[in-house]
Amino acid sequence: MTAYWAGDPADVSINAICALATVSKPALYREFGGEDGLMRAVLDRYVDQVLSEIFDILSRGLTLDGTLAALIQFASVDARMDAGCVFFKMRAGKHRLGPMTRDRVDSIDAAAVAAFEVYLTASRAGGEWTGDQPAPVIARYLVEQLGLALTQRAAGEDPAQVQSTLALALSVVPRA
Amino acid sequence: MTAYWAGDPADVSINAICALATVSKPALYREFGGEDGLMRAVLDRYVDQVLSEIFDILSRGLTLDGTLAALIQFASVDARMDAGCVFFKMRAGKHRLGPMTRDRVDSIDAAAVAAFEVYLTASRAGGEWTGDQPAPVIARYLVEQLGLALTQRAAGEDPAQVQSTLALALSVVPRA
């Protein structure tokens, strides 16, 4: 996970991973079946350990404004995201992934959009979100903007600049 | 250019290009010096033939609203951008490029932001743009949003969905 996170997952070879982990190549294949299985396992672990923070933010019961502020903070300033996000890195190079990893990426993507949709619907019911746009559109929009911010961070862009871009993008969500 | 455009530039090998162009490998090396030289040449040609459309839109003397609408149309619906954009594809995988191509990518990126900045400054002087944000911030924002839209199209997303995302993103620009 560390190796995939630090750079581009597609640029990290099985050989390099074995060397980093001081594990023999057949041992790795016995454990994960191949590159596809390894990446899928890494992605699952990453979602569990890191990306869950995003789902967590949505379930804190914050105001809409507070939720968006927390998302902006996490994606563009938090040190944990200095090297970007394993999920969005994999999604950006989806065509290079094996079938299992690709399926996982798709289902995580769908789950993220769905989580935002649920949040937005509740937010609208509570009168906090006054938008006339359909919730699915805004949910998809938010995921894409988070992805853009995390991609920019992975590219080494200045966090302050990433933050200003993301804050601007999320300012289209009308708060009550 | 066709090969780089159709997929991911980093996934197209010199061998494949030679086969497609029915050109021997030494001939290609005599002409371009190597992969880096070829990519730089392709990028230059692409900017000249395709990406110039964006700079052209900015110099048509349209209203701010009309300009943004034209940009949205071009990036998210125009059939020429069905496979995405060679420039943004290369920029997304910048770490994989040779030094010459990478320098070109950087300078084209800077030129694009500068062009938007000039446009916005003029637009503000004309009273069409009423934003209080600094022009450089909005210029950078617009380039990133165009890049996001073109990346989504390269990934095969539904143009209508790309359009709705981009239109939403550009709606933060305050029109008089």
Added chain:
DNA sequence: ATAATTAAATACCAGTAGGTACGAAAATTG
């Protein structure tokens, strides 16, 4: 027509990718 020169393609190089056959070591069982 033949010799000298220029052009271009075939065939090859080292390096690395993902993946595995097979022999050695270690643990388990009788």
Added chain:
DNA sequence: CAATTTTCGTACCTACTGGTATTTAATTAT
């Protein structure tokens, strides 16, 4: 302790990468 089974790593495989040495073909000069 001996025999068997299971675990594990060295060494190797094929495919493909960017790049080039060497040979073949075309051209020019005599």
